[in-house]
């Protein structure tokens with residue numbers, strides 16, 4: 001895995017549906033560090049993560065590392081329904097120039113399900129497969145949006161261990177979650193960065 005030196009985010013502003021939701025977001029993330037994104041429902045955590053991962057443009061600001069340094073996981077979408085668990089991982093590994101899928105199978109307890117088609121997995125098993133994909137990206141910064149949805153207690157623990165191993169290997173993680181993942185991590189509450197509503201330029205025309 002390529003090591004993260006440090007990701008620096010400066011004065012970032014991001015929007016959802018054309019409406020600014022967060023602005024002035026600044027923070028740093030270094031190799032070995034996990035940062036938990038906190039804030040109430042709807043504040044803009046998903047929007048921020050999508051912007052960092054390059055899925056939507058920033059309104060302003062600077063991100064010191066390119067999206068290619070990041071592996072983004074939001075939900076199990078993107079799984080190939082008719083491919084088996086092992087084939088899904090091999091597919092992703094090939095895309096990212098990696099070979100090993102056994103570690104991902106083992107670490108997310110997917111060994112017994114390796115030959116099952118993705119479409120026949122339970123919600124929690126699909127989520128485990130979605131998260132196992134992180135391991136075959138080889139990318140240093142994991143950007144995770146509510147990664148534990150649908151996971152049972154044992155799977156949350158497996159996930160927590162996988163993140164910790166990633167950190168020990170010099171990786172970093174930015175995680176939007178409402179729950180305690182069971183390991184030491186820093187927190188970033190994005191509430192203070194809520195965008196100030198702007199005046200609508202066309203107000204006069206619209207209501208004239």
Ligand SMILES: Nc1ncnc2c1ncn2[C@@H]1O[C@H](COP(=O)(O)OP(=O)(O)OP(=O)(O)O)[C@@H](O)[C@H]1O
Pocket residue numbers: 016017018021039040041042043044045046047048
């Ligand atoms: N497609 C969309 N078009 C317009 N507004 C949207 C769209 N999707 C989300 N929003 C709004 O953007 C704001 C930020 O949403 P976002 O999903 O980033 O919040 P969040 O902090 O991740 O919330 P949660 O904790 O509930 O997951 C919310 O007010 C939401 O209603």
